[in-house]
Amino acid sequence: MKQTGQPGPPTDPIIGIDLGTTNSLVAYCDERGPRILEGPDGQRLLPSVVRYNEAIASVEAVGQEASTHAVEHPQNTVSSSKRLMGRSIGDLKDDLDYLPFAVVEGDHNTARIKIGKHLLSPQEVAAVILSELRGWAEATLGTKVRKAVVTVPAYFDDAQRQATRDAGRIAGLQVVRIVNEPTAAALAYGLDSGTANRVSGVGKKEDGSLSLSTKLNPQACASESQSQATNHQPPSQTLAVFDLGGGTFDVSVLRMMQTEQGRIDQVLSTAGDTHLGGDDADRMIVELIQKEVRAQFGEQIEFPASTRQAFRNLAEATKIRLSNETSAQIEVDLGTDGDGNARVYQRTLTRDEFEEMIGLLVDKTIRCCEDALRNAKCKTEDIGRVVMVGGSTRIPLVCRRVGELFYTEPYTALNPDEVVALGAAVQGSILAGINRDMLLLDVTPLSLGIETMGGAVSKLIMANSTIPAQATEMFSTYVDGQTNIKVHVLQGERELVGDCRSLGEFELKGIPPMPAGLPKVEVTFLVDANGVLSVQAVEKRSEKRASIQIVPNHGLTREEVDRMEAESYEHAAQDMTAHRLIDLRNQARLDIRAIEKQLAKVGDEMDADYRAQVENNVAQVKIMADDPGADPDRFHEALDKMDQSTVRLAELAITITLREEQGA
Ligand code: ADP
């Protein structure tokens, strides 16, 4: 998309930081909406891990490098410093067993991390992470950064919040606001207001390619947009935020209200487990590998630190792979045994096996949700939205179980590990006063649709539809035996994919092979009251389904929407012609394929004149189809002529097929 005039660096920006137990992120929000600020290598997550030099306690590595080698340097690699911040040594009894580095008592019962002979406060370690993120932000924004909104768990007490502020100060950042993590997640989705919705959030984007095609029957299945007015929204809404990270699990029930004075958010209850998370799943996979390696190569086999590190990294990678695939291959080379024989351990871990392993872990999170609901005096049906936060909510089983509990599809449109930082940035922009002009959304500002064969856009929801809005349309395949269909979701007023904005795509897999045109794919768009778009595709014959959620309106200003609308008027005639040509070409290709099949079958039984006439008509249509500048009216005429001339051919083909079947 073109932009008129590049904005210069913001003056005195307020960044948003998610200071996580496992990973930390930084984000910034301007008029265009919030976005994650990346590190020098394009990384979006900074593992909250710092390795110190043992002798002088200087910082040796921060982030990924420190995390990847943590098991090899257990005594001088500090992770989970967030668990220690603002807590006394007495508070930490339960945590100390989990930490591989030494924690001792400092002044006033405080906890201190011991590196060699040196004592460090947890705030100093957190400050190293905050400084690193500040550096990322300064490099991306091209300006000094001195202010930040930092998020903390809802259950953090005053001492823990104060410690977070102190960590900021050590890192040269004024923490202008501490925001609860669940509140930040809700803000990123624009769920803060009951009457209008702030445009915010960044939709998942992947590169699209096309595959859906011809509509089955545009007349019969015309889009049935059924919009309803939404002026009756309650002034407050209750939501649940489910946050499963690396080592901690929290669920919060929030009430968000919009009043004349601004937003009020109330944490009605929190529940959770400070030692439950993705790390547990990693540990289970490591234990499985170790057990099987011992069974295969003997009980006496030893696992030095580098091997344990490799197990850990492999386990996490396997777990992450199983979020997208139904099985993952594991292979570990354990070197040679005493007799020089190679020892290679191999196995396949299926998603089913993995889900069975983590079943109890997920059960625990569900029980916590029930506790949180009880404490908030809420029933599941009182919960309007469920927001998923934390990298571990990418595990399909987790999402499924949460959806079942709350009878609603959880919000996953924003990356669960980024949503807290994005929300912190939104809060920062509100405090900086730059977010007031953001588009308020009671209507979809731009049309929403999907890509069809040949690069045309089929719109399901038109611009300015009142939300919530829903539309359903039928599509089919274009290629014989097509078993996967890509659904590419687009936003914009223009007719061609290249002129619209790609919002994301997903694949409908496992359709049984059928001739082109036979599968019935029902695509449903639903924009809910918060502007979150869910797109679902169902193949009706096989009942295969797939879906995606998107925040479709990310960072569009009123001017941009106006410009896009104006462009669409300007190009209307030209775009319509292009769209018509694409439709004609698709139709021509389908018809010619059918005619050629029939010719191959019965061509020899046709009289020569008729055959020549058909072939000539087909050739004319092919010329039109290959001509990018074809006149659509003449193309249409040629297509009609071809179709009419082949009626007899089709009848002949049917007669011969019947004759063959009777003869057989
Ligand atoms: P925290 O809030 O505790 O700092 P995150 O929200 O970043 O942590 O979550 C980190 C956890 O998410 C890690 O255990 C990581 O392995 C897990 N994780 C990240 N991506 C995926 C994925 N695609 N599938 C399963 N787990 C994932």
Ligand code: MG
């Ligand atoms: Mg987190």
